[in-house]
Amino acid sequence: QAQLVQSGGGVVQPGGSLSLSCGASGFGFSSYAMHWIRQAPGKGLEWLAVISFDGTNANYADSVRGRFSISRDNSENTLYLHMNSLRREDSAVYYCARGDYYGSGYYPNSNWFDPWGQGTLVTVSS
Amino acid sequence: QSALTQPASVSGSPGQSINISCTGSSDDVGAYNFVSWFQQHPGKAPKLIIFDVTKRPSGVSNRFSGSKSGITASLTISGLQAEDEADYHCNSFTSSTSLYVFGSGTKVTVL
Numbered sequence: 753q754a755q756l757v758q759s760g761g762g763v764v765q766p767g768g769s770l771s772l773s774c775g776a777s778g779f780g781f782s783s784y785a786m787h788w789i790r791q792a793p794g795k796g797l798e799w800l801a802v803i804s805f806d807g808t809n810a811n812y813a814d815s816v817r818g819r820f821s822i823s824r825d826n827s828e829n830t831l832y833l834h835m836n837s838l839r840r841e842d843s844a845v846y847y848c849a850r851g852d853y854y855g856s857g858y859y860p861n862s863n864w865f866d867p868w869g870q871g872t873l874v875t876v877s878s
Numbered sequence: 879q880s881a882l883t884q885p886a887s888v889s890g891s892p893g894q895s896i897n898i899s900c901t902g903s904s905d906d907v908g909a910y911n912f913v914s915w916f917q918q919h920p921g922k923a924p925k926l927i928i929f930d931v932t933k934r935p936s937g938v939s940n941r942f943s944g945s946k947s948g949i950t951a952s953l954t955i956s957g958l959q960a961e962d963e964a965d966y967h968c969n970s971f972t973s974s975t976s977l978y979v980f981g982s983g984t985k986v987t988v989l
Contacts, residue, residue, distance in 0.1 A: 787978075789980075795983075796881060796967060796980055796981065796982050796983040797916070797924065797967050797969070797980040797983070798980060799969070799976065799977070799978035799979065799980060802977060802978075811977050812976075813976040813977075814975055814976050815976075817975075847923055847924070858977070859971075860912055860971055862912075862929060862930055863912035863913060863914045863929050863930055863969065863970070863971055864914070864926070864929050865914060865916070865924075865926055865929075865969065866925070866926035866929075866935060867923075867926075868923040868924055868925070869923065870923055871923055
């Protein structure tokens with residue numbers, strides 16, 4: 753059974769940095785694109801970033817481009833999100849999600865986001 | 879990139895059918911057959927229930943169905959059950975520089 757387990761998160765000061773991890777099991781991690789999505793308290797979902805199955809291509813939402821970086825280690829079945837220059841408005845629950853099979857990280861083969869990690873809370877506050 | 883427009887809330891009685899709309903633009907919903915729907919219970923991660931406008935993942939009830947007309951996608955829940963009470967989010971691929979856009983979310987209440 754495909755499963756994603758997240759770690760990281762916590763409280764960070766404005767302007768600070770934080771990294772999140774997402775460990776995959778139960779499926780061929782290296783064959784799928786992967787996404788990060790967040791949800792501010794009481795708000796809707798916001799797509800943040802995607803990385804291709806082989807890690808060679810990544811794309812970002814305008815709101816985080818230049819501040820966040822998505823990466824993956826296919827040998828360790830782990831996805832990462834490195835967040836810099838954090839702002840109060842970045843406070844949210846962050847989710848990782850499996851994307852499309854052999855996804856390029858740009859035009860999708862399928863609009864697939866499943867499964868999702870359990871989510872991890874990031875709070876940006878002084 | 880603005881969020882796709884969904885009604886804030888929809889309600890129905892057990893056994894009834896309800897529809898949730900998701901209105902975008904010619905840059906997203908109207909341009910691609912890459913619309914997905916997610917169910918999210920309180921405090922839980924979202925779950926994929928419809929992908930590529932009309933397709934259901936394995937294990938998802940056939941009471942959930944999706945469709946699209948122009949710039950508006952729709953999710954229909956038939957035979958409404960108490961367990962369907964949740965938030966529902968739509969998502970579309972978009973030609974904007976932010977590749978994907980989510981809807982504003984709809985709270986479904988079973989009366």
